Amino acid sequence: xxxxxxxxxxxxxxxxxxxxxxxxxxxxxxxxxxxxxxxxxxxxxxxxxxxxxxxxxxxxxxxxxxxxxxxxxxxxxxxxxxxxxxxxxxxxxxxxxxxxxxxxxxxxxxxxxxxxxxxxxxxxxxxxxxxxxxxxxxxxxxxxxxxxxxxxxxxxxxxxxxxxxxxxxxxxxxxxxxxxxxxxxxxxxxxxxx
Numbered sequence: 001x002x003x004x005x006x007x008x009x010x011x012x013x014x015x016x017x018x019x020x021x022x023x024x025x026x027x028x029x030x031x032x033x034x035x036x037x038x039x040x041x042x043x044x045x046x047x048x049x050x051x052x053x054x055x056x057x058x059x060x061x062x063x064x065x066x067x068x069x070x071x072x073x074x075x076x077x078x079x080x081x082x083x084x085x086x087x088x089x090x091x092x093x094x095x096x097x098x099x100x101x102x103x104x105x106x107x108x109x110x111x112x113x114x115x116x117x118x119x120x121x122x123x124x125x126x127x128x129x130x131x132x133x134x135x136x137x138x139x140x141x142x143x144x145x146x147x148x149x150x151x152x153x154x155x156x157x158x159x160x161x162x163x164x165x166x167x168x169x170x171x172x173x174x175x176x177x178x179x180x181x182x183x184x185x186x187x188x189x190x191x192x193x194x
Contacts, residue, residue, distance in 0.1 A: 062120040062156070067104055069176045070118060070154040074107050077174065077183050078114055083150070085109045096140040101133060104154075112148045115194075116174065122155035122162045131169055134194045149194040154181065 071088055078085050085107040092103045105116035115137065117130045130153060138145045152172035155163070163173050167185055170192020175184045 063104075063118055066120060066154060066156055066176045066181075067118045069179070070116060070174055070181045071105055073181045074105065074114075074116065074174075077181065078107055081172070081183060083107075083112055083114060085112060085114060094140060096136070099136075101136070101140055103133070108147075111146075112150070113144060114150045114152050114172070116152045116154055118154045120155065121157040121159055122153060122166065123159040124162045124165055127153065127162055127166045127169060127171070130166075130171070137194055150191045151194060152183075 067090060071090060074088055075085055086109050087107070089106045089108070090104065092106055094101050103115055104118040105114075107114040107116065115134065117126070117133075119126050130151065134149075134151050137149060150172065151170065152174055153163075153166045154174035154176060156176050163184075167173055167189065170190075172189075172191055173184045174181050
């Protein structure tokens with residue numbers, strides 16, 4: 001068994017001061033490392049923010065592209081489904097009860113209208129969000145209160161069978177492909193009126 005021997009060396013002011021200075025130097029070195037790490041984290045955050053902004057811009061461009069494909073064929077597609085709309089409006093924005101609403105396309109005639117939500121990639125959450133907006137639609141737009149309102153979701157890609165989910169919820173499905181778009185619901189599909 002090893003014995004422990006206590007140091008009998010006397011501490012004096014100079015020795016204590018030297019120990020404080022050594023400890024302070026270690027604290028300063030550690031602080032410098034923390035500051036360098038903090039700077040790298042801030043730089044990384046800035047780079048991630050820039051990348052996110054670029055991705056958002058790219059997503060907006062794709063959405064506008066899909067929107068233009070759909071709008072260009074929308075009246076023709078809907079007439080093929082016996083919905084006799086004759087004009088379209090895009091990017092309709094409003095605020096109601098302190099909530100912002102944005103609808104991509106309205107297709108309208110005297111008694112019917114179709115509200116189209118456009119997504120590059122359609123997901124389940126998009127469908128749920130659109131359901132909420134459609135539930136509020138006639139309250140948000142009372143001027144369309146007497147119209148038969150139908151919803152449609154347009155997209156290029158789909159995640160997690162969101163297209164089938166949207167169809168079950170009563171939305172027309174518009175698939176943008178190549179330089180065109182087409183309604184892809186089954187022949188037996190019956191759209192929900194909102």
